[in-house]
Amino acid sequence: MNIPLLYAAGGVILFFLGLHALFVRVHLLRKVLAANIMGSGVFMVFIALAARAGEAGPDPVPHAMVLTGIVVTVSFTALGLVLAVKIEQTSGRSRLPRKGEEGA
Amino acid sequence: MEIRELLAALLMLTAMPFFLAGTLGLLRFPDVFCRLHALTKADNLGLGLIVLGLMVQADSWQAAARLLLIWLLVLLAGATVAHLIARQALRTGQNPWRLS
Amino acid sequence: MTLLSALFDLLLLATLLWLAWRLLASADLFKAVVLFIAFSLLLALAWVRLNAPDVALAEAAIGAGITGALLMVALGRLSPEDACPHRLHPTLGQRLSAPLLISLAVPAAVAILLSSLLTLPETAAGLAPLVTSHLAQSEVAHPVTAVLLNFRGYDTLLEVAVLVLAVLGIWCLGEAQVLTLPGSVSPVLLGMTRVLLPVLVLTGGYLLWLGGHAPGGAFQAGALLAAGAVLWLFAGQMLSSRWSDLPLRLLLLLGFQVFLATAAVPVLQGNLLLAYPPGWAKTMILLVETLLAGSIAAVLAAAVIGGRPACAPQSFPPAGQADEEKQQ
Amino acid sequence: MAEFCLGLALLLLLMIVAGLVRVLRGPTAADRMLATQLFGTTGVAILLLLGQAFAAPALWDAALVFALLAAVAAVAFVRRVGTSEHARREDNRGD
Numbered sequence: 001m002n003i004p005l006l007y008a009a010g011g012v013i014l015f016f017l018g019l020h021a022l023f024v025r026v027h028l029l030r031k032v033l034a035a036n037i038m039g040s041g042v043f044m045v046f047i048a049l050a051a052r053a054g055e056a057g058p059d060p061v062p063h064a065m066v067l068t069g070i071v072v073t074v075s076f077t078a079l080g081l082v083l084a085v086k087i088e089q090t091s092g093r094s095r096l097p098r099k100g101e102e103g104a
Numbered sequence: 105m106e107i108r109e110l111l112a113a114l115l116m117l118t119a120m121p122f123f124l125a126g127t128l129g130l131l132r133f134p135d136v137f138c139r140l141h142a143l144t145k146a147d148n149l150g151l152g153l154i155v156l157g158l159m160v161q162a163d164s165w166q167a168a169a170r171l172l173l174i175w176l177l178v179l180l181a182g183a184t185v186a187h188l189i190a191r192q193a194l195r196t197g198q199n200p201w202r203l204s
Numbered sequence: 205m206t207l208l209s210a211l212f213d214l215l216l217l218a219t220l221l222w223l224a225w226r227l228l229a230s231a232d233l234f235k236a237v238v239l240f241i242a243f244s245l246l247l248a249l250a251w252v253r254l255n256a257p258d259v260a261l262a263e264a265a266i267g268a269g270i271t272g273a274l275l276m277v278a279l280g281r282l283s284p285e286d287a288c289p290h291r292l293h294p295t296l297g298q299r300l301s302a303p304l305l306i307s308l309a310v311p312a313a314v315a316i317l318l319s320s321l322l323t324l325p326e327t328a329a330g331l332a333p334l335v336t337s338h339l340a341q342s343e344v345a346h347p348v349t350a351v352l353l354n355f356r357g358y359d360t361l362l363e364v365a366v367l368v369l370a371v372l373g374i375w376c377l378g379e380a381q382v383l384t385l386p387g388s389v390s391p392v393l394l395g396m397t398r399v400l401l402p403v404l405v406l407t408g409g410y411l412l413w414l415g416g417h418a419p420g421g422a423f424q425a426g427a428l429l430a431a432g433a434v435l436w437l438f439a440g441q442m443l444s445s446r447w448s449d450l451p452l453r454l455l456l457l458l459g460f461q462v463f464l465a466t467a468a469v470p471v472l473q474g475n476l477l478l479a480y481p482p483g484w485a486k487t488m489i490l491l492v493e494t495l496l497a498g499s500i501a502a503v504l505a506a507a508v509i510g511g512r513p514a515c516a517p518q519s520f521p522p523a524g525q526a527d528e529e530k531q532q
Numbered sequence: 533m534a535e536f537c538l539g540l541a542l543l544l545l546l547m548i549v550a551g552l553v554r555v556l557r558g559p560t561a562a563d564r565m566l567a568t569q570l571f572g573t574t575g576v577a578i579l580l581l582l583g584q585a586f587a588a589p590a591l592w593d594a595a596l597v598f599a600l601l602a603a604v605a606a607v608a609f610v611r612r613v614g615t616s617e618h619a620r621r622e623d624n625r626g627d
Contacts, residue, residue, distance in 0.1 A: 002326050003209075003210065003213050003253075004254065005321055005322070005324065005326065006213065006214075006217065007213070007217060007250065007253075007254060008321050009318055009321055010217045010220065010221060012314060012317045012318060012321065013221055013314060014220070014221065014224055016310050016313060016314050017221070017224050017225055017228060018224070018228070019310070020228075020305060020306065020310055021228035021229075023305055024305075025228065027233065027282075028282070029233060029236075029237075029275070029278055029279065029282055030228070030233070030236065032278075033227065033228065033236060033237075033240055033275075034228055036240070036271075037224050037227075037228065037243075040224075040243075040247055043259070044247075044250065044254075047251060047254045047256045047259060048254055049324070049328075049330075050254075050256070050330060051254040051255050051256070052324075052325070052326065052327050052328045052330075053327065053328065053329045053330060053332050057255075057332060058254075058255045058256060058332065059329065059330035059331055059332040059335075060331075060332065060335050060347035060348045060350070060351050061330065061331045061332075061335065061351050061355075061356070062330070063256050063258055063259055063348045063351075064348050064351035064352045064356060064359070065356075065359065066256070066259050067258060067259060067262055067348070067352065067421075067423050068352070068359050068360060068363045070259070070262050070263065070266055070423070071262075071266075071363055071367065071423055071427075071500065072363055072366050072367075074266055074270055074271060074274075074427075074504060074507070075366055075367050075369075075370035075371075075503070075507065076370065077271060077274060078274055078370060078374060078504075078507030078508070078510070079370045079373045079374055079507075081274055081275070081277075081278040081510070082278075082373075082374045082377050082507075082510045082511070083377065084278065084282060085278060085281045085282060085510070086377045086378060088281070088282055088283060093283075094282045094283050109533055112533075113533070113536055116536075116537070116540055116581075117540075119540075119577075120540065120543060123543075123544060123547055123574060123577070124547065126547075126570055126573075127547040127550050127551050127570065130551055130554050130566065130567060130570055131550065131551070131553060131554055136560060136562045136563055136566065139554075139563065139566055140566065143566060143569060143570055143573075146570055146573050146574065147573050150573070150577065151573055151576060151577050154540075154577050154580060154581065155580070158580055158584055161533075161584070167589075167592075170592060170596065171580070171592070173403075173596070173599075174576060174580070174592070174595055174596050174599045175599075177400075177403070177596075177599040177600055177602070178572075178573055178576055178599045178602060180396055180399060180400070180603075181396070181400075181572075181599065181602035181603035182569065182573065182602070183392075184392050184393060184395075184396040184603055184607075185565075185569050185602070185603050185606040185607070186569075187390065187392045188390060188392070188393060188606060188607065188610040189562050189565055189566055189569075189606065189610065191390060191610075192562060192609075192610045193560070193562045196560075196562075198560065198562070208535060208538045208539055208542060209538060211542060212538065212541065212542045212545060215542070215545055215546070215549070216545060219545075219548075219549050219552075223552070226556065230556075232558075234561050234564065235555065235556070235558065235564060238555050238564040238565065238567070238568055239552075239555055241568050241605055242548075242552065242555065242567075242568060242571050245568075245571055245572065245575050245598075246548070246575075248575070248579075248594065248598075249545075249575065249578060249579070249582075252579065252582055252591055252594065253582075257588060257590035257591060257593075257594065258590075260590075260591070260594045261590070261593060261594050261597060264594045264597040264598050264601070265597050265601065268572070268597070268598055268601040268602070268604065268605065269601040269604045269605075272604060272605030272608060273604055273605065273608040276605065276608035276609050276612045277608065277612050279612070280612040383612075384611045384612070393607065393610075396603065400600065400603075403600065404600055407596060407597070407600060411593070411597075414593070418589075418590060419590040419593070420590075420593065424597070428597060428600065428601075431600075431601050431604050434604060434608070435603070435604055435607060438604075438607050438608055438611045438612075439607075
């Protein structure tokens with residue numbers, strides 16, 4: 001197993017660490033962080049697979065897609081955080097409402 | 105060429121104890137204000153010596169100027185952040201540590 | 205060389221995984237945010253090791269600048285984690301889903317993906333030869349820029365649309381609140397901002413120009429300029445209502461609109477979408493990139509403020525003594 | 533020379549990993565912020581060394597970006613979280 005594939009494996013693990021936290025963690029800010037980690041994992045798989053080219057230099061297409069992805073990640077992070085603040089302002093809680101609670 | 109490489113290696117090697125001191129200080133010093141003090145070693149001398157070592161090897165004066173700019177920017181940011189964090193720590197009511 | 209670089213890679217990867225686990229599991233929110241900032245720093249190093257300097261530049265600008273500021277602003281507005289009690293009884297679905305996910309689904313999915321990764325060839329050129337052979341057609345010397353703005357221009361076009369949509373969403377959620385807390389601005393901070401802002405703008409322009417032939421381009425420049433704008437805002441500065449009304453909205457949209465126009469004009473002439481007229485590609489790409497950088501900077505800075513400009517003639521974000529909205 | 537630079541970069545990376553302990557321990561928010569400041573400086577040094585080791589000038593541009601933005605997170609912290617209730621409560625808990 002060479003180094004790029006090792007990074008790709010790390011990316012897969014990052015994605016699932018994030019996915020797990022997205023389900024298990026309660027606080028909204030933590031959920032946004034978890035989604036960011038998931039995104040980083042996906043990017044790492046992309047970049048690692050692009051790095052396999054060897055002497056010819058890396059594949060530029062995944063690089064361009066990840067650049068696009070990074071900017072989209074920032075915008076969803078920003079929107080998610082503003083939504084979290086709004087949820088806290090309207091419900092008084094920084095988490096999603098549970099079944100039986102007001103707003104559920 | 106040989107002398108230049110040797111000098112560069114020596115300078116960069118000398119930078120390591122300063123980074124080590126900064127990290128150890130961050131870990132071992134008793135409070136925020138002491139740790140601030142440790143940090144400046146890495147900012148000023150650690151990075152400064154590495155930049156100097158790379159400048160000795162630089163191909164052109166533009167590359168050397170870019171390295172110098174990076175160091176100056178880190179110095180500026182480091183000094184400002186140290187001031188801001190110390191000010192904020194004092195405001196939130198932390199008292200500087202004393203040998204009692 | 206190979207042993208040292210392999211050690212470096214292993215240490216970096218292990219630290220990244222450990223950081224991700226710690227920041228998602230730690231009890232303290234502020235600690236999680238700080239660990240996330242460290243995570244994105246190390247991620248930039250990983251991109252460097254994977255031979256992706258463009259991505260490393262973008263990660264440096266966004267991870268060190270914008271995301272940190274966004275998280276800090278949100279942290280100031282959200283209540284801490286201990287205010288949301290864990291002792292509240294989880295529903296049956298939640299109680300079941302978490303262990304199930306851990307014990308079955310996640311390891312299974314990881315195993316399937318890892319085993320399929322192992323079957324992949326260790327070297328594969330991918331689309332790199334195709335891009336290299338058509339690089340002259342794109343009239344840009346840097347392959348990533350050629351892919352972003354020429355070969356796969358529709359990706360970038362839609363991405364800018366997503367950015368505009370994100371700002372629309374943020375502005376729909378409410379008016380901007382006070383950004384900086386009351387209290388005097390340190391003169392040291394003002395002094396640093398005064399020195400740093402011109403250098404930031406200059407470096408943004410440099411990265412934009414660099415994108416034609418080397419790693420760099422509109423995203424990196426835009427993120428850098430946005431970080432400059434955020435620094436300016438945190439130094440207690442505000443946009444007067446004269447600027448935050450029409451000029452700001454125009455700036456937010458300009459990149460998208462001009463890009464859309466350059467994409468649509470060839471269609472009207474019976475050509476393909478985004479087919480630049482031959483000989484004009486470089487000029488068009490440079491124009492689009494410059495406007496995009498400005499728009500991206502405005503979008504990201506507006507996202508940090510987190511709300512639309514108020515209707516009443518006020519500055520953006522509003523100046524205030526204490527944020528009363530937060531108390532409610 | 534390339535190998536030497538890579539070795540130094542590895543040492544610096546080790547120091548970042550050691551410094552992470554301060555982020556985990558705290559005790560105050562200011563301590564944690566201080567640690568990221570050290571990571572920023574060390575990260576710049578690593579990027580410079582890697583740029584020399586692989587003869588990649590783009591890495592020096594990344595180092596320049598890091599140097600330019602080294603203060604943004606800390607400024608955001610001081611101006612946003614630093615004096616809020618959240619940080620104050622945490623500081624008291626830490627002492």
